[in-house]
Amino acid sequence: MLSLLLATALAAAPAPRATPSAKAVVHIPRLDKLSGLLGFMSRAGTYSAMARPASWGSEFHPFLTVDPFRPESLASVGMDPAGPATLSYVDRGKVSCVLLADPKAFQAKAAEALATGGPVKTTTAKGLTTVSAPRGTGRAGYVLKGQDVCSFATLYDDDDLQQETVKLMGKAPAPDARLSKLPGAVYVLQGSRVVGLEATADTLQAEGTATQLPLPPFQASSASPYGALKLDGLLVSRAQVAPSGLSQAVGSVRSSLQQLCANCPPEKVDAVAQVVTQQLTGHVLVLVDSVQVKASLRTPEGRFFAPRQGVAAEVKDAEKLKAALAPLADFPGAQALEDGYALALRGGTVFVRQKGKQLVVGNDEAVVKGLLDSLSDKGARLPHAVDFTADPKRVARALSQVSLMDVMANQQLAALFAMSAELGLLLSNSERISGWLDSAPGGAHRFSLTWALPAAGEKPAP
Numbered sequence: 026m027l028s029l030l031l032a033t034a035l036a037a038a039p040a041p042r043a044t045p046s047a048k049a050v051v052h053i054p055r056l057d058k059l060s061g062l063l064g065f066m067s068r069a070g071t072y073s074a075m076a077r078p079a080s081w082g083s084e085f086h087p088f089l090t091v092d093p094f095r096p097e098s099l100a101s102v103g104m105d106p107a108g109p110a111t112l113s114y115v116d117r118g119k120v121s122c123v124l125l126a127d128p129k130a131f132q133a134k135a136a137e138a139l140a141t142g143g144p145v146k147t148t149t150a151k152g153l154t155t156v157s158a159p160r161g162t163g164r165a166g167y168v169l170k171g172q173d174v175c176s177f178a179t180l181y182d183d184d185d186l187q188q189e190t191v192k193l194m195g196k197a198p199a200p201d202a203r204l205s206k207l208p209g210a211v212y213v214l215q216g217s218r219v220v221g222l223e224a225t226a227d228t229l230q231a232e233g234t235a236t237q238l239p240l241p242p243f244q245a246s247s248a249s250p251y252g253a254l255k256l257d258g259l260l261v262s263r264a265q266v267a268p269s270g271l272s273q274a275v276g277s278v279r280s281s282l283q284q285l286c287a288n289c290p291p292e293k294v295d296a297v298a299q300v301v302t303q304q305l306t307g308h309v310l311v312l313v314d315s316v317q318v319k320a321s322l323r324t325p326e327g328r329f330f331a332p333r334q335g336v337a338a339e340v341k342d343a344e345k346l347k348a349a350l351a352p353l354a355d356f357p358g359a360q361a362l363e364d365g366y367a368l369a370l371r372g373g374t375v376f377v378r379q380k381g382k383q384l385v386v387g388n389d390e391a392v393v394k395g396l397l398d399s400l401s402d403k404g405a406r407l408p409h410a411v412d413f414t415a416d417p418k419r420v421a422r423a424l425s426q427v428s429l430m431d432v433m434a435n436q437q438l439a440a441l442f443a444m445s446a447e448l449g450l451l452l453s454n455s456e457r458i459s460g461w462l463d464s465a466p467g468g469a470h471r472f473s474l475t476w477a478l479p480a481a482g483e484k485p486a487p
Contacts, residue, residue: 048114049113050212054210062210065225066078069451076451089135089138102134103131108123108124119178120189123174124173155187227477231474232472234469242468244265244266244410259415260311263311264308264311265306282375286371307339310338312334321428324372326370326372332423333389334389346384410463412461413459460475
C-alpha cells in the first residue's frame with residue numbers, strides 16, 4: 026500500500042522536461058494558472074521594470090514572440106494554454122518545452138520565424154522531427170514528438186544544445202518529488218534550491234527548500250520567550266538555534282568583534298564566547314531597527330555599525346552568565362555598566378547587557394535599551410523554528426545609502442546598489458515582507474516568504 030501511495034504521489038507531481046546542463050529551470054505545470062502571478066506582477070511592475078509581465082515575453086520562447094499570460098497568444102502559435110511549460114537556461118542558450126494543441130499551427134509559425142535566419146534544415150528519425158536554422162551567431166530550432174515540442178536557441182553555431190534537446194525529447198520527463206511537496210503556479214529550480222511561486226493581486230508567496238545555506242541548524246519549540254513580543258523595525262526575527270548550531274551562531278559575532286578590536290586578546294575573546302555558548306538555550310531574537318551609514322561600507326566597521334541592531338538570547342543560568350561576562354571588564358576600552366559592559370571598538374561601541382536570563386548585545390545604545398525594556402516573562406508558541414518580518418520601506422531607505430564609491434570598489438555592494446535602483450521604488454510602495462524557516466533532513470532548510478502590496482486602491486507612497 027505504501028509503495029502504491031508513493032507511486033501515485035510521484036505520478037501526480039509536476040514533471041519538468043529540463044535539460045541536464047541547465048543552470049536554472051523554470052517550470053509551469055499549467056499555463057492557465059498564472060492569473061494570480063499576472064495580477065501581482067502587473068501591480069509590482071508599476072514600480073519595477075523587472076517585474077513587468079511584458080518584459081517576460083522574450084524569455085518564454087527562444088524564437089517565437091508569445092505572451093505566456095494570454096491564452097489567445099499561446100493558442101495563436103499552436104500551444105496548449107492549459108498545458109505545461111519548462112524553460113531551461115544553459116550557458117550557451119535556452120530550451121523551452123511545451124505541449125501543443127495544434128502541432129501544424131506551431132510548425133507553420135516556427136517555419137516562418139526560422140526562415141528569417143537562413144536555410145531551414147529538417148530531419149526525421151525515431152519518431153522525432155528536428156528543425157533548425159541559423160540565427161545570429163548561433164542556431165535555433167525545435168524537436169517535435171507528437172504534441173510535445175522542445176525549442177532551442179544557441180549563442181554559437183554548434184550542435185551540442187540541439188543534440189541535448191533531441192535526447193531530452195527521446196524520453197519521458199522524470200517527476201521531481203521536491204515539487205510535489207511545494208505549493209506553486211511556477212517553480213524555479215537552481216542546483217539544490219527549489220522555490221514554488223503563487224500569488225494574488227496583492228500578495229506574492231514563495232516557498233522552497235535549499236541545502237548548503239550559510240545558516241546554523243534550527244529546531245522548532247513549543248514556546249519561545251520572545252513569542253509574544255511585538256516589535257517594529259527594518260527586520261525582526263525570532264528563532265531557536267539547535268544545540269549543534271550554537272557555536273556557529275556565536276562564532277559569527279565573535280569574529281566580528283575580534284576584527285574591530287585588534288587589541289582584544291583572542292584567547293580571552295574565545296574563552297568568553299565558549300562559556301556564553303554553553304549557557305545559551307538557543308532562543309534568539311534579532312532586531313535591526315534601521316540603517317544609518319556613517320563610514321564607508323568598504324570597511325569592516327562601516328558594515329558592522331551601519332545597521333542599528335540588537336540581539337537578545339535566553340540563557341540557562343543568570344548568575345553563571347554574569348560570571349562568564351566578567352572578563353570583559355579587562356578588555357581595552359571596556360566600561361562597566363550597571364547591568365553589563367560597553368566596549369569601545371573601532372568605529373563605534375558595542376553594548377553587552379543582561380536582564381535576568383536574557384543576554385542582549387547590540388551596536389546602538391537606544392536600540393539595546395528599547396530591546397531590554399520590551400523583554401518580559403511572557404512567552405508564546407512559534408509555529409516555525411524561525412520567523413521574520415521586514416519593513417520594506419526601511420529596507421528601501423537602507424539600500425539607498427550605498428554610495429557610488431562603494432559600488433565601484435565592491436561587487437557585493439554593487440549588487441545592493443543595483444537592487445536599490447531596480448526594487449527601491451517597489452519596496453517603498455510595499456506593505457510588508459514576512460516569512461519563516463525550518464530545518465530539514467540532510468542539512469537542508471525549508472523556507473517561506475510573503476511579499477504584500479497595499480490593498481488595491483490605496484494611495485501609493487510618493
